[in-house]
Amino acid sequence: MAALRSILSRMEVNQFCSIGSELLSGPLSLSLEKWEAALEALEKAKNDSSILPAVASLSIDSASTSVRHYHNVYSKCVRLMVIPLRRWQQWREGLCFFMGESSGEEAAPLATLCRQCLVSQQECFAVAFWGCWSSVVIRLELHMTSLAAAAASEVGVEKSSENGDGEVSFEEGEEKDEEEEGVNTEDVDLSILRLRRRCYTELYQFQRLAHDAAHLFGSYAMVGRAERQWLTDTYLLGRDEKAAEALVRRSFKRDFGVPSADLDSGVLLDEYHSFEVNEGKEKAIAKRAQDTLKGAWCLKARDVFEHEMRAQNERTSKECGSDNSGNNSCELLVRCLREKVGRPDLAFAMTMRRILENEPFPAKVDLARVEFALSLFLQWFEKYTHERHHGEIPLFTTADLWSFVLERHTELLKWVVFHYCHDEVVADLSSALEAVKAVGFSARHCLDVYLAAMASRRLSNDVRKQFEEEARRKVRNWMEHTVVNTFLSAIQSICSEAAARVAATAATTPSFAFSPEIISVHINVAKAQLLLLCDAAFYAMDARRILLPVVDAGFKKMSALSVDTDLSGLSCWTFCILGVLSCLRRSVCCLRDGTLATDDLFTALHLHYRTLQRLSPSSTADLVTDAWIDFLSGEGRGAVVGARQGGIFDITRVRHALINNDDIVEGFGKEKGGKRLRDE
Helix, strand or coil, X not given: CHHHHHHHHHHHCHHHHCCCHHHHHCCCCCCHHHHHHHHHHHHHHCCXXXXXXXXXXXXXXXXXXXXXXXXXXXHHHHHHCCCCHHHHHHHHHHHHHHHHCCCCHHHHHHHHHHHHHHHHHHHHHHXXXXXXXXXXXXXXXXXXXXXXXXXXXHHHHHHHHHCCCCCCCHHXXXXXXXXXXXXXXXXXXXXXXXXXXXXXXXXXHHHHHHHHCCCCCCCCHHHHHHHHHHHHHHHHCCCCHHHHHHHHHHHHHHHXXXXXXXXXXXXXXXXXXXXXXXXXXXXXXXXXHHHHHHCHHHHHHHHHHHHHHHHHHHHXXXXXXXXXXXXXXXXXXXXXXXXXXXXXXXXXXXXXXXHHHHCCCCCCCCHHHHHHHHHHHHHHHHHHHCCCCCCCCCCCCHHHHHHHHHHHHHHHHHHHHHHHHCCHHHCCHHHHHHXXXXXXXXXXXXXXHHHHHHHCCCCCHHXXXXXXXXXXXXXXXXXXHHHHHHHHHHHHHHHHHHHHHHHHHCCCCCCHHHCHHHHHHHHHHHHHHHHHHHCHHHHHHHHHHHXXXXXXXXXXXXXHHHHCCCHXXXXXXXXXXXXXXXHHHHXXXXXXXXXXXXXXXXXXHXXXXXXXXXXXXXXXXXXXXXXXXXXXXXXXXXXXXXXXXXXXXXXXXXXXXXXXXXXXXXXXXXXXXXXXXXXX
8 A cells, every 4th residue: 555655646746756857867967958948847837736736735745756856856957067046046945835835734744854955955055156155144044053953952951950850969069169169260271272172163163154254355244243142142151251252352353354344344343342351452453453454455355345336236227247347356356365465265265256156147167267266276275284273273174174175176167067068069078078187186186285294294193094094085986976977977978969960960070089989088088097096996997997998999990990091080099099098007007916817908908009000090100109118118018028928029010011011001001902901
């Protein structure tokens, strides 16, 4: 009966759940047109009773199935694509629609599911719009909600303890009095340290939020204000009053070092005056505020803020995009943050905010812009990982640091792939591939920087090894699942579709080097390269699984081209196969640890080089020869030459037959009036 009920409930929403199902279960799609059509159809269908009956009339299972499908389509879309802000709003409104229809006690599971989906949607939005105030405010609201919930639970625990049997021994009460007396006489610094340890998680989150909002001149002070309000309400009137005062004072000091509209208007200084009773500290803070206001950072940030306010006022009367003056102001601020202030992290955040908020959707995020953003990020990462963080709350825990690094790289991946591939008919697949490789290499470089920083720190070998292995594991998993299996595979799907269109219409590409087949080979090489860069020993077999079929298919293609005497095509395929064999050599080297027999692999590579030399045009003969000699002089020396499976003399014979035989047509290895020379 349970199975029957499940089938019947599925049938109730089957038509609704069919919308976008091919995008969920089929090949990865980067087509903006397909995703927009699916999202638009979902929005219309949820209000169409002929497709989706009223939620209140559905069973809980049916309604939950429809909510999950709606949420999953949007979730997969934002995992692959960048979407405009209105789609994010529709996603949230849609989940609220389902939750509003789930009134009643019997619908409590559905309401819980909707709330979970809403939290997931907010988290996705906060990651996607990092660098914007809309992201910071969502994270701040979630943090304040968690603080309120924690406070309520503590009150509940206290009440339950008060309602207990109330039996407390004399010794316990005496110890408590002694402890309180000790607290009154202990050093303030120790009290601060104790309080900071007690609320480490809360202060850590406020510090992260303040860092991520430091470039937001108009809104930055709100984070510190919320932090100080929480400290005041929670600790200022308690036993840790002195420590709480010190933490509030440090929060003010941090905010007075960052330009903001509240600092510029004097509001922040007024708030500090109403709190501070120590005149000496008040004068020091006032001087810090004046130094910040006079700095180049504040001047540039004020210019950008004023321009944005003017543009916002003008937007009510007419449609206006980003003009040259606004772009110049932002560029000057980015340059100032990077060069004068020494804050490449804030320059990176400003760059992302321009992409997400300031420019009309979709912003132009090409390879050059991504490389600039990555240069800012790497500059900050090198600086941060080599800094010492003694005694203070760090900006990132180790886990959060790598989550942040990989999230930023993923978002840049989405933007640059969207730029080149959102229209699959005219997609620039070659540029998209180069951009994906650039982002992947950047993440791998971050790992190298981190490992170098760990090596220079005074850590025990076990702790250092734990940190290093965790970092390697996260980068490796990200490279495999996000870069290789998601974005490169999605680009390769476009290649397959483009190749099918070319074959169906018998069309010709402007350049053989940019044909879908050639680009698909380059993608396979890039997959193997990135995997081997992350962990050569771990991914050696995966690289061979990706590349070996490419070699056989490439040789078949070259044989067909040699019949047609296509010199340019043969040259392109020669370069491709050389890259494939180079990656295979690296994968084979990693297996020479005794776990697998590798002599047969070296022999196969030797035969592949011989076949490539035979099929390639004479114009590329030297390149193939050099690669072949390099292989036989290095990895293949013991396995191939030593086992008498072949040797340098093979190269001489094949090369002589290819170039010096008078009966061979220049460049094609084809006899005049006869068959192609095979092998000696």
